[in-house]
Amino acid sequence: MHYTGTIWRPPYEADSLLLEVTAGCTHHKCKFCTLYSDLPFKFRMSPMEDIEDDLLEAQVLRTNPYSKMLTRLQGKENPEPIHRVFLTGANPFVLKTEKLLGIASLIHKYFPSVKSIGCFARITDSIKKTDDELIRLRQAGYTGLTIGVETGDDDALAFMRKGYTSKDILTQCKRLEQTGIEYGFFYLTSISGKGHGETGAKLSAGIFNQLHPFLIGPNMLTVYPESDLYQEIQNGNWQEEGELEKYRELRTLVENLNISTYFAAMGASNAFQLRGHLPEDKPKLLETFDKIISEVSEEDLRNYRKNLPHL
Numbered sequence: 001m002h003y004t005g006t007i008w009r010p011p012y013e014a015d016s017l018l019l020e021v022t023a024g025c026t027h028h029k030c031k032f033c034t035l036y037s038d039l040p041f042k043f044r045m046s047p048m049e050d051i052e053d054d055l056l057e058a059q060v061l062r063t064n065p066y067s068k069m070l071t072r073l074q075g076k077e078n079p080e081p082i083h084r085v086f087l088t089g090a091n092p093f094v095l096k097t098e099k100l101l102g103i104a105s106l107i108h109k110y111f112p113s114v115k116s117i118g119c120f121a122r123i124t125d126s127i128k129k130t131d132d133e134l135i136r137l138r139q140a141g142y143t144g145l146t147i148g149v150e151t152g153d154d155d156a157l158a159f160m161r162k163g164y165t166s167k168d169i170l171t172q173c174k175r176l177e178q179t180g181i182e183y184g185f186f187y188l189t190s191i192s193g194k195g196h197g198e199t200g201a202k203l204s205a206g207i208f209n210q211l212h213p214f215l216i217g218p219n220m221l222t223v224y225p226e227s228d229l230y231q232e233i234q235n236g237n238w239q240e241e242g243e244l245e246k247y248r249e250l251r252t253l254v255e256n257l258n259i260s261t262y263f264a265a266m267g268a269s270n271a272f273q274l275r276g277h278l279p280e281d282k283p284k285l286l287e288t289f290d291k292i293i294s295e296v297s298e299e300d301l302r303n304y305r306k307n308l309p310h311l
Contacts, residue, residue, distance in 0.1 A: 022089030152207030
């Protein structure tokens with residue numbers, strides 16, 4: 001299989017076939033991001049020949065005698081069919097529609113069992129796609145996109161150089177909904193900075209409440225020395241929230257959400273793995289946040305964060 005650099009995927013894509021179709025990020029300007037700094041280029045599309053080779057390799061691996069024997073040792077008659085493929089890279093959905101349709105055609109050729117195709121996406125990836133193109137992509141299996149919107153706070157979006165506004169979030173996500181493409185959000189706790197987290201959470205909830213993400217997955221912002229954000233901190237232009245302040249921010253976010261969605265703090269950056277369906281689990285989640293805020297020390301949370309690997 002062709003894989004370039006560190007491969008990132010959402011926790012809930014663990015059972016998906018990971019297929020590299022891009023590497024890097026077309027934007028690559030967010031002040032906090034270092035995810036693709038190990039690559040010698042900004043963004044690259046994979047040759048269709050490599051994509052087809054990988055699909056053929058994955059097909060052979062699932063049908064060779066060793067795989068069948070291993071499956072039987074596990075008490076199963078045949079290997080589980082692959083139902084979902086996750087395209088790797090920061091935002092493969094930016095590729096032109098015909099390229100994405102060509103990739104989908106190859107996937108279905110080698111794995112007819114595949115029912116859906118997911119990937120990371122930027123809010124701006126759909127801007128140049130017409131509604132008709134989005135419908136065609138949904139018909140080809142594209143759905144369940146994971147979008148790192150981070151926040152609905154326009155000041156934070158601008159400062160962090162995200163390259164879009166809260167209005168863009170509303171416009172493009174409504175287009176996805178209208179064309180049948182489901183999506184989930186990654187929310188970045190502390191992106192609004194010290195003293196502004198709860199305001200940012202309220203602004204974000206105000207945007208999210210107008211949409212229908214299947215998931216809102218918060219992650220804690222982690223500042224690394226090689227990031228542009230680290231330099232902003234050194235220059236006195238930005239301050240990170242304290243650890244307990246981050247949980248007050250998340251509590252405010254949950255308190256102000258009134259849509260039906262799945263709230264899941266699943267990533268390793270979260271000291272506490274919190275999850276629940278909204279709105280029914282809101283009281284339980286708020287109670288858990290209150291317990292964390294009142295019973296867990298700032299120092300313990302800070303020590304947890306210090307021991308994190310480079311995420």
